[in-house]
Amino acid sequence: MGFSAFGVLTLSYILFVSFSLATPSSSFHENFVNCFYFKANLSHPNSQVLFTKNSSSYSSVLQSAAQNLRFSTTSTPKPQLIVKPTHESHIQAAIVCSKKHGLQLRARSGGHDYEGLSYVSDVPFIIVDLANLRSVRIDIEDESAWVESGATVGELYYRIAEKSKVYAFPAGSSLTVGVGGHFSGGGFGTIFRKYGLAADNVVDARIIDVNGRVLDRQSMGEDLFWAIRGGGGGGGGSFGVVVSWKIKLVPVPSIVTICSVQKTLEQGATKLLYKWQTVADKLPEDLFLHATIGVVDASQNANKSKTILVSFDGLFLGGVEELLPLVQESFPELDLEHGDCLEMSWIESVLPFVGFSVHESIDVLLNRTQQSISFFKAKSDYVEEPIPGAGLQGLMEILLEDEAAYMILTPYGGKMSAISDSETPFPHRSGIIYKILYMVSWETNKETKDHISWMRKLYAYMKPYVSKSPRAAYVNYRDLDLGRNKNGGNTSYAQASVWGLKYFKNNFKRLAHIKTNTDPSNFFRNEQSIPLFPLSEKKQGN
Numbered sequence: 001m002g003f004s005a006f007g008v009l010t011l012s013y014i015l016f017v018s019f020s021l022a023t024p025s026s027s028f029h030e031n032f033v034n035c036f037y038f039k040a041n042l043s044h045p046n047s048q049v050l051f052t053k054n055s056s057s058y059s060s061v062l063q064s065a066a067q068n069l070r071f072s073t074t075s076t077p078k079p080q081l082i083v084k085p086t087h088e089s090h091i092q093a094a095i096v097c098s099k100k101h102g103l104q105l106r107a108r109s110g111g112h113d114y115e116g117l118s119y120v121s122d123v124p125f126i127i128v129d130l131a132n133l134r135s136v137r138i139d140i141e142d143e144s145a146w147v148e149s150g151a152t153v154g155e156l157y158y159r160i161a162e163k164s165k166v167y168a169f170p171a172g173s174s175l176t177v178g179v180g181g182h183f184s185g186g187g188f189g190t191i192f193r194k195y196g197l198a199a200d201n202v203v204d205a206r207i208i209d210v211n212g213r214v215l216d217r218q219s220m221g222e223d224l225f226w227a228i229r230g231g232g233g234g235g236g237g238s239f240g241v242v243v244s245w246k247i248k249l250v251p252v253p254s255i256v257t258i259c260s261v262q263k264t265l266e267q268g269a270t271k272l273l274y275k276w277q278t279v280a281d282k283l284p285e286d287l288f289l290h291a292t293i294g295v296v297d298a299s300q301n302a303n304k305s306k307t308i309l310v311s312f313d314g315l316f317l318g319g320v321e322e323l324l325p326l327v328q329e330s331f332p333e334l335d336l337e338h339g340d341c342l343e344m345s346w347i348e349s350v351l352p353f354v355g356f357s358v359h360e361s362i363d364v365l366l367n368r369t370q371q372s373i374s375f376f377k378a379k380s381d382y383v384e385e386p387i388p389g390a391g392l393q394g395l396m397e398i399l400l401e402d403e404a405a406y407m408i409l410t411p412y413g414g415k416m417s418a419i420s421d422s423e424t425p426f427p428h429r430s431g432i433i434y435k436i437l438y439m440v441s442w443e444t445n446k447e448t449k450d451h452i453s454w455m456r457k458l459y460a461y462m463k464p465y466v467s468k469s470p471r472a473a474y475v476n477y478r479d480l481d482l483g484r485n486k487n488g489g490n491t492s493y494a495q496a497s498v499w500g501l502k503y504f505k506n507n508f509k510r511l512a513h514i515k516t517n518t519d520p521s522n523f524f525r526n527e528q529s530i531p532l533f534p535l536s537e538k539k540q541g542n
C-alpha cells in the first residue's frame with residue numbers, strides 16, 4: 001500500500017516622503033529601538049527579543065519561518081528589525097513604536113503565507129515573530145485549550161494527544177503551519193467534514209489592537225471576535241496581533257482508519273475521479289476522502305515517459321469493518337479492500353497525510369521545520385457542479401506539461417454545509433462540492449517565471465468548471481494574482497473588492513465596517529488587508 005502521495009502637495013514633499021520611506025535614517029532606527037526597549041520595559045540591548053540588521057542572528061531568525069523560497073531571494077525586501085516577543089508587552093511595544101515611527105508591522109506565526117505577506121513588504125517594516133509564544137494549555141475536563149499563536153498545528157495535536165487519545169482538534173493536515181495565521185483564515189483538515197474549520201471551534205481569543213490594548217472576547221466585542229475567525233491574516237493583516245486562542249476540543253474514537261487507493265490514467269483514474277466528484281461531499285461526515293492528482297514517471301510504459309496518478313486518501317472515524325461496507329455502498333467503483341486500509345489512533349493518522357511513514361514516531365509533530373522547503377505558487381478554486389469527463393481529460397493534459405505540479409481536491413459537505421455562510425467571515429459553505437488547491441513547486445529562482453506562467457494557464461483553463469460571480473478562493477491559500485491593495489495598502493473599498501469578494505463574498509462589507517471601527521487609521525495593512533469602509537457610504541447607512 002502506498003501512502004506517499006498523502007502525502008505601493010508638492011513635488012518636493014512627495015520626494016521627501018518616498019525617500020524617507022525607502023531608507024529610514026540611523027537616528028530613526030535608534031529612536032525605534034529606544035522606544036521599544038522603554039515601552040517593553042526591557043534592558044537595552046536584549047539580543048533574544050530584538051534583532052537589528054547588525055545582529056548576528058538576524059538572518060537566521062528571518063529565515064527560520066520563511067516557508068516559500070520565492071520570498072527569500074537577494075532582491076526580496078528585508079525587515080528593518082525583527083521582534084521575537086516572549087511576553088505580550090513586547091507585542092504592545094512593537095505596535096505602539098511602529099505606529100509612532102511610521103513602520104509597517106507584519107505578524108508572523110508559522111510563516112506559511114503563500115505570498116510571504118508575514119515576512120515581506122515593499123515599504124519599511126518590522127516583523128513580529130511569535131515563535132516564542134507557543135504554549136498550549138489543555139483542560140480535558142473542560143474539553144478546551146488555550147493555544148498561543150506561535151504554536152504549530154503539529155505542536156497543538158501533540159499536546160492534546162499527550163493528555164488524551166480520544167480528543168483532537170479540526171485544524172490543518174500540515175503540521176508546521178502556525179496557529180496564528182491558520183486560525184485567522186479558517187483552517188481545515190481531515191476531520192473538518194465532521195467538526196467544521198479550526199476557526200469554527202474558537203471560543204475566545206486574546207488580541208492586541210492598534211492602541212496596544214490586550215482584548216479578550218468580552219472586551220473586543222462580538223464583531224471583532226467574528227472578524228478574526230476567518231477574516232484572513234486576521235490580526236497582523238487587518239485588525240491586530242492575536243496572541244492566543246481558546247479552542248473547543250472535539251472527541252475522536254480510539255481507533256480510526258486510514259485508506260489509500262491509487263490509479264493512473266491508464267487504470268481509469270479520470271473515470272474514477274468523475275465518480276468521486278458525485279459522491280465525496282455526500283459521504284457520511286465521519287469519512288473524509290480527498291483526491292490528490294500529480295504527474296508520475298511512466299517509463300516502464302513504452303508509449304510514454306509520464307502519466308497522471310490520482311490518489312484517493314481517506315480518514316474514517318471508526319474501524320475498517322465499518323468503513324468497507326460504507327464505501328462499497330456509496331462508491332463501489334473505488335474497489336476499496338481491507339489491504340488498502342490501516343487502523344490506528346487519530347494522532348497517528350495525521351502523519352501519513354503529510355508524507356510521513358505510518359511507522360514514524362509522533363515526536364515529529366514537535367518539529368517546526370518543514371520536511372523540505374521550495375519555491376512555490378498556489379491557487380484555489382471552489383467547485384459547485386461535477387466537472388464533465390472532457391473537462392477532466394483536458395485538465396490531465398495540462399497537468400502533464402508541468403511535472404512539479406499537483407492538485408488536492410478536498411470534499412465539503414457534512415458539518416460545513418450545516419454552518420451558515422455568514423457565521424464567520426469564511427463564506428464557502430453551502431453549495432460547495434469540493435475545493436481545489438493547485439500547487440507547483442520548484443528548486444531554483446530561474447525556473448520561477450515558467451512555473452508561474454504555467455500555473456496561470458491552468459487557472460485560466462479551469463474557469464468554466466468552477467464557481468462564478470465571484471470565482472471564489474480560500475484566503476489561507478493567498479493569491480496576489482487575484483488583486484492587491486494599492487497606495488501601500490491604503491486602497492479604496494471598491495478597489496479591494498476585486499480580491500475581497502472572492503475570499504469573503506457577502507461578508508466582505510461587514511469586515512470593512514469592523515476594520516473601520518477597530519483600526520480607523522489603517523495601521524494594520526498589507527497587500528490584501530481589509531480596507532476601510534468609505535465614509536460617504538457609512539453615512540448613508542450601508
Ligand code: FDA
Pocket residue numbers: 067106107108109110111112113114117118130149171172173174176177178179180181182184185186187188189232233234235236237240241242243476477
Ligand atoms: P504566517 O505566519 O505566514 O501568517 C499568515 C498571515 O496571517 C499573514 O498575513 C500574517 O501577518 C497573519 N498572521 C500570522 N500570525 C498572526 C497573528 N498572531 N495575529 C494576526 N495575524 C497573524 N491551510 C489549511 O487550511 N489546511 C492545511 O492543511 C494547510 N496546509 C498547508 C501546508 C503548507 C505547506 C502551507 C505553506 C500552507 C498550508 N495551509 C493550509 C495554508 C495555511 O493555513 C495558511 O498559509 C496560514 O495563513 C498559515 O499560517 P501561518 O501562521 O503559518 O502563516
